[in-house]
Amino acid sequence: MEKKWFTISVYSENSVGLLNRISGIFLKRHINIESLNVSKSEIEHVSKFTIVVYTTEDWVRNIVGQVEKQIEVIKAFYHTDEETIYQESALFKVASTLLFDERNIQNIIKESNSQIVTVSRDFFVLAKTGRRNEIDDMYQQLKPYGIMQFVRSGRIAVTKSEMKISSLLKEFNQ
Amino acid sequence: METLKKEKAASTKQSTIRISGAEAIIHCLLAEGVDLIYGYPGGAIMPLYDELYKFQHKLTHILTRHEQGATHAAQGYARVTGKVGVAVATSGPGATNLITGIADAQIDSTPMVCITGQVARHLLGSDAFQETDIIGISTPVTKWNCQVTKASEIPEVMAKAFYIARSGRPGPVLVDITKNAQVEEFDFSYEHCKGVRSYNPFPKPDTKAIEQAAELINAAKKPFIVFGQGVILGQAEEQLKALVEKAGIPAAWTVLGLSAMDTDHPLNVGMVGMHGNYGPNLLTNECDVLIAIGMRFDDRVTGSLDTYAKQAKIIHFDIDPAEINKNVKADVAVLGNSKVTLDLLLPMIKNNKHESWHNEFKEKYKIEFDQIIKNDVYPTKDKLTMAEVIEEINIASGHKAIIVSDVGQHQMIACRYAKFKQTKSNVTSGGLGTMGFALPAAIGAKMGAMDREVVAIIGDGGYQMTIQELGTIFQNKTPVKIVVLNNDHLGMVRQWQELFFESRYASTVMVNPDFVKIAEGYHIESKRISERKDLKSTIQKMLASKDAYFLEVKVEKEDNVFPMIPSGASVSDIRLK
Numbered sequence: 001m002e003k004k005w006f007t008i009s010v011y012s013e014n015s016v017g018l019l020n021r022i023s024g025i026f027l028k029r030h031i032n033i034e035s036l037n038v039s040k041s042e043i044e045h046v047s048k049f050t051i052v053v054y055t056t057e058d059w060v061r062n063i064v065g066q067v068e069k070q071i072e073v074i075k076a077f078y079h080t081d082e083e084t085i086y087q088e089s090a091l092f093k094v095a096s097t098l099l100f101d102e103r104n105i106q107n108i109i110k111e112s113n114s115q116i117v118t119v120s121r122d123f124f125v126l127a128k129t130g131r132r133n134e135i136d137d138m139y140q141q142l143k144p145y146g147i148m149q150f151v152r153s154g155r156i157a158v159t160k161s162e163m164k165i166s167s168l169l170k171e172f173n174q
Numbered sequence: 175m176e177t178l179k180k181e182k183a184a185s186t187k188q189s190t191i192r193i194s195g196a197e198a199i200i201h202c203l204l205a206e207g208v209d210l211i212y213g214y215p216g217g218a219i220m221p222l223y224d225e226l227y228k229f230q231h232k233l234t235h236i237l238t239r240h241e242q243g244a245t246h247a248a249q250g251y252a253r254v255t256g257k258v259g260v261a262v263a264t265s266g267p268g269a270t271n272l273i274t275g276i277a278d279a280q281i282d283s284t285p286m287v288c289i290t291g292q293v294a295r296h297l298l299g300s301d302a303f304q305e306t307d308i309i310g311i312s313t314p315v316t317k318w319n320c321q322v323t324k325a326s327e328i329p330e331v332m333a334k335a336f337y338i339a340r341s342g343r344p345g346p347v348l349v350d351i352t353k354n355a356q357v358e359e360f361d362f363s364y365e366h367c368k369g370v371r372s373y374n375p376f377p378k379p380d381t382k383a384i385e386q387a388a389e390l391i392n393a394a395k396k397p398f399i400v401f402g403q404g405v406i407l408g409q410a411e412e413q414l415k416a417l418v419e420k421a422g423i424p425a426a427w428t429v430l431g432l433s434a435m436d437t438d439h440p441l442n443v444g445m446v447g448m449h450g451n452y453g454p455n456l457l458t459n460e461c462d463v464l465i466a467i468g469m470r471f472d473d474r475v476t477g478s479l480d481t482y483a484k485q486a487k488i489i490h491f492d493i494d495p496a497e498i499n500k501n502v503k504a505d506v507a508v509l510g511n512s513k514v515t516l517d518l519l520l521p522m523i524k525n526n527k528h529e530s531w532h533n534e535f536k537e538k539y540k541i542e543f544d545q546i547i548k549n550d551v552y553p554t555k556d557k558l559t560m561a562e563v564i565e566e567i568n569i570a571s572g573h574k575a576i577i578v579s580d581v582g583q584h585q586m587i588a589c590r591y592a593k594f595k596q597t598k599s600n601v602t603s604g605g606l607g608t609m610g611f612a613l614p615a616a617i618g619a620k621m622g623a624m625d626r627e628v629v630a631i632i633g634d635g636g637y638q639m640t641i642q643e644l645g646t647i648f649q650n651k652t653p654v655k656i657v658v659l660n661n662d663h664l665g666m667v668r669q670w671q672e673l674f675f676e677s678r679y680a681s682t683v684m685v686n687p688d689f690v691k692i693a694e695g696y697h698i699e700s701k702r703i704s705e706r707k708d709l710k711s712t713i714q715k716m717l718a719s720k721d722a723y724f725l726e727v728k729v730e731k732e733d734n735v736f737p738m739i740p741s742g743a744s745v746s747d748i749r750l751k
Contacts, residue, residue: 012372013371013372016321017309017310017313017319017320017321020310020313021313021314024313024314027314028314061499062496062500065495065496065498065500066496068495068496069494069495069496071317071318071338071370071372071373072372072373073372074371074372169371169372171374
């Protein structure tokens, strides 16, 4: 079966240790987590994990089944890239001298649609939000000039189709 | 000010009593109907043991000789009673020693609550004496776990622990309680857990799926049922029997499904899996509808999935959504408690007989009988076989004993040849294959079913992994019957070495001690036999004894268990020799 990128969305209670429980499911199957983001969700007191994996649909189905089985997980879904709207964020720390000495840097900033977050005497920080390949492209463009620090966030994603969590919670509580 | 606060608290919570966390744990256990627990004391759990001392008239604590023994005893108790087994241990090594039993309970869906002591809250993360991250360690092998660091959290967590352990697909839960939480006093009141918002243990049966299942079953020419422990856990034994009889469907069991249906029922065609019966394995690949009830298509059952029942429509009854389509794709999946779903299915099922199909199983049985069973159960050679010992126990107990088996050749022989009339009678470590399971599990099984005969069947290897539990048997005068089938080898590994590793017997020869003397050291009546003439009378004597009894049977050293589906082969490639 063909390997693909999948975004797993997990709605859960906000409880200590649940991250460990969920990551263990990937560990047991020797599947690497490509990106992970945990935040609050649209429902009060419900957390949302957004996990990106590169694997087969059989495995992702198996994983989602096991994730959903965890007591504190309300519901887990998986989606392909086409089924989601997704973004990542990245920060680039670059030496300030470049901003003035290298004309091309300004072009990169403009063309990549990134923002200058801060400028100090020694360095400036660029923030870029977009798809992974856009951030990768920007990284490649900046790399020859020297990147002092780079960090990228986990993927965040919303799905095109509905994820019915509120009605599920109601059903569980009936 | 302090007093004012207390008064206010007292007036808002009317049915509370002010007690320590440790005493609260006892009240929680009593409220959950627990009257027997297994465990081993130590520093971080001492406040609880102090309360156990005070409550010993209401709550019996059995001191095992190792924490692993406590978990297996709790499992044995749970498996024969259907109730939640409870094991207690201290922090650090006490807690880590529980892990094997917890993993066993997880994979075999056994309801169990483990309570561990933990260092005081202010010491967490300081590498204090006997501190270990038992929550982290136990996470992958528990259905749920939780650390309690305040006494006031105890009632809610304990209620949740029992609810989760026993509901849905049962499993082990671990509650880790810091020492300060056991000592602190608080206003205690108890409410049973009636639900957890994010947890849905009782999926609503899908009537459409049940209708589809009924259609497939009614139209089938060669239907075949494989039932697992889900039938026992769901208390669906009557429904299974009714389905089998009404539709005339041959039914076979997985190791953990054994005893859910009378082994002598004419439509009970035996065991599936690696050392299962010839007919059920072979005909898995000839049936047209395979009805799996409360089983999970374990690799030891299916062999190679690429060649497993590809010709058949698969109907899968299970309570756990994660099991559906996990290993075998279901054409119809019926989620839910098997008792509920089978009850809904039964009225839609037409009467049928399928005689010629059933005859195919009988023919295959004849082949297996002539080539294997005859020689196993009625051997003509000098040395005793494991199977004839099991058969004598069948005869002497009238198929009424609870058989607790360990792991290995003797286990497969016990599962193949033991006869059962009553459910919850076969206790064995199926999924995890935990050597050392049987002796402590037999203690729990006996204490859970004092009116029944409990016979532990153990190999010489596994016996020595938890042999210290003879001390528990001696101290508590637990009348279990212990049969060690001694072939002076790690027999199953030896068999694989013979068949698949060109007879290179790496580390499988056991130089064994005098087991009879060891049992005598614990003042347990004991005997060793090696000749056929002594077998019947000794087993009769053993079963007639009102006390614990140890019997060592010297059996043929190089016998192999057949039939056998080699690991990764197809069920069609089942070998008779």
